[in-house]
Amino acid sequence: MNKYIIYNALLVNEGEITKSHLAISEGKIEKISPTDDIFQTETYASYQKIDAQGKYLLPGMIDEHVHFRDPGLTHKGDMFTESRAALAGGVTSVIDMPNVVPQTTTNALLQERLAMAEKSMYCNYAFHLAATDFNLEEVCCVDKQNVAALKLFLGSSTGNMLIQDEQVLDKVFSIQGLPVLVHAENENIIKKNTEIYHQRFGDTMPISKHCEIRSEEACYTTSAMAVQRAKQWGTRLHVLHVSTAKELSLFSLENKNITAEVCPSYLFFDNADYEQYGTSIKCNPSIKTAKDKSALQKALNDGLILTVGSDHAPHTWVEKQQNYFHAPSGMPMVQHSLQILLELVCQKRLTMERLVDSFAHQPANLFNISRRGYLKEGYFADMVLVDTSVCEKVTKDNIFYKCQWSPLEGTMFHSHICKTFLNGVLVYDEGKIADTKAAMALKFDR
Numbered sequence: 001m002n003k004y005i006i007y008n009a010l011l012v013n014e015g016e017i018t019k020s021h022l023a024i025s026e027g028k029i030e031k032i033s034p035t036d037d038i039f040q041t042e043t044y045a046s047y048q049k050i051d052a053q054g055k056y057l058l059p060g061m062i063d064e065h066v067h068f069r070d071p072g073l074t075h076k077g078d079m080f081t082e083s084r085a086a087l088a089g090g091v092t093s094v095i096d097m098p099n100v101v102p103q104t105t106t107n108a109l110l111q112e113r114l115a116m117a118e119k120s121m122y123c124n125y126a127f128h129l130a131a132t133d134f135n136l137e138e139v140c141c142v143d144k145q146n147v148a149a150l151k152l153f154l155g156s157s158t159g160n161m162l163i164q165d166e167q168v169l170d171k172v173f174s175i176q177g178l179p180v181l182v183h184a185e186n187e188n189i190i191k192k193n194t195e196i197y198h199q200r201f202g203d204t205m206p207i208s209k210h211c212e213i214r215s216e217e218a219c220y221t222t223s224a225m226a227v228q229r230a231k232q233w234g235t236r237l238h239v240l241h242v243s244t245a246k247e248l249s250l251f252s253l254e255n256k257n258i259t260a261e262v263c264p265s266y267l268f269f270d271n272a273d274y275e276q277y278g279t280s281i282k283c284n285p286s287i288k289t290a291k292d293k294s295a296l297q298k299a300l301n302d303g304l305i306l307t308v309g310s311d312h313a314p315h316t317w318v319e320k321q322q323n324y325f326h327a328p329s330g331m332p333m334v335q336h337s338l339q340i341l342l343e344l345v346c347q348k349r350l351t352m353e354r355l356v357d358s359f360a361h362q363p364a365n366l367f368n369i370s371r372r373g374y375l376k377e378g379y380f381a382d383m384v385l386v387d388t389s390v391c392e393k394v395t396k397d398n399i400f401y402k403c404q405w406s407p408l409e410g411t412m413f414h415s416h417i418c419k420t421f422l423n424g425v426l427v428y429d430e431g432k433i434a435d436t437k438a439a440m441a442l443k444f445d446r
């Protein structure tokens with residue numbers, strides 16, 4: 001059961017691409033070999049054979065930033081539906097955000113979500129704990145084995161868990177042994193801009209103004225404040241969804257304690273796309289200019305941006321069709337994040353090695369995830385087989401989201417996700433998700 005040999009694959013791991021053969025047994029990568037003679041022996045006679053025919057075999061993607069909406073907002077998405085969409089997109093592990101209902105602000109609620117996930121999730125999972133103005137005691141006594149990181153909303157977003165108390169901020173930034181993740185946008189600047197634009201346009205406000213309201217200045221001001229504070233306290237800070245070229249000046253390849261995440265939406269869309277896509281690509285922070293987009297692409301390839309997170313944030317189509325002020329921010333992304341990155345590889349803006357580094361190796365390192373994120377003997381067999389020689393169009397029929405739409409519908413990708421292995425089990429195979437549940441909670445080496 002669930003013993004496989006994958007022949008003739010191009011393994012992408014730790015900066016190298018090597019033609020290899022790989023054996024899976026008992027949920028783990030048992031053996032990696034450049035020659036196949038070892039697999040001709042009696043030991044491997046019972047293994048199922050898969051010929052990869054020179055396709056790329058990558059470690060399963062680790063998505064550090066998803067909103068599966070469960071519990072409380074399950075009309076938008078839930079653990080069952082969205083975790084299956086993740087597998088279809090080559091994402092084998094997700095870390096879910098705390099802005100659900102009720103918000104994940106206590107250790108008891110964290111435990112409840114872990115118990116729910118054990119029942120419902122089809123991919124591996126973990127959760128972030130929210131730090132707010134009111135839960136410092138919970139944050140200070142959090143069990144570091146049970147949580148991926150602390151999440152702070154420095155600026156309001158969906159769920160309004162804004163943290164403003166300076167003393168609380170200092171205490172949270174002084175916590176050691178856990179990464180601190182921030183959503184950084186300046187609330188005052190956004191409020192001021194909203195008033196100005198509302199006076200000018202009223203309810204007919206064009207969506208294209210979103211990046212002027214949630215402006216570069218709003219992002220930079222708060223990101224700079226977070227970086228400054230992290231330097232003061234020695235925090236392991238990770239600034240989420242960086243959306244502007246200007247914020248890149250806050251990071252360096254040398255300072256590995258202060259890092260950044262980018263989302264596929266900021267690498268794929270720019271403000272010229274608002275006209276075509278309307279509120280379907282409204283997200284926070286906003287999608288900025290083409291100049292920002294290309295700077296972010298370059299920074300990701302250079303390693304100045306450390307990781308990719310999908311910021312998968314589904315809403316129903318009806319919710320998204322409201323006017324600028326009422327359409328909620330966020331879009332479904334977990335199923336197509338890997339394909340967006342593969343598209344950048346195809347366009348020679350990103351190397352395959354850096355793709356794997358940013359979406360598998362580095363998230364595993366950042367959260368000290370135990371034995372995942374790499375193709376290594378003894379590691380969990382979380383893997384994805386991708387074909388970059390074929391084209392595939394996103395359509396309603398091949399979307400797995402509960403909300404049943406994607407801003408990428410109609411997009412032609414020069415890649416195809418063939419198979420996804422999770423803990424050694426073939427859970428996704430050519431458009432079909434297996435009934436077998438193989439998901440596990442992520443463990444942290446801390």
Ligand SMILES: [Zn+2]
Nearest residue numbers: 065067097311
């Ligand atoms: Zn988010």
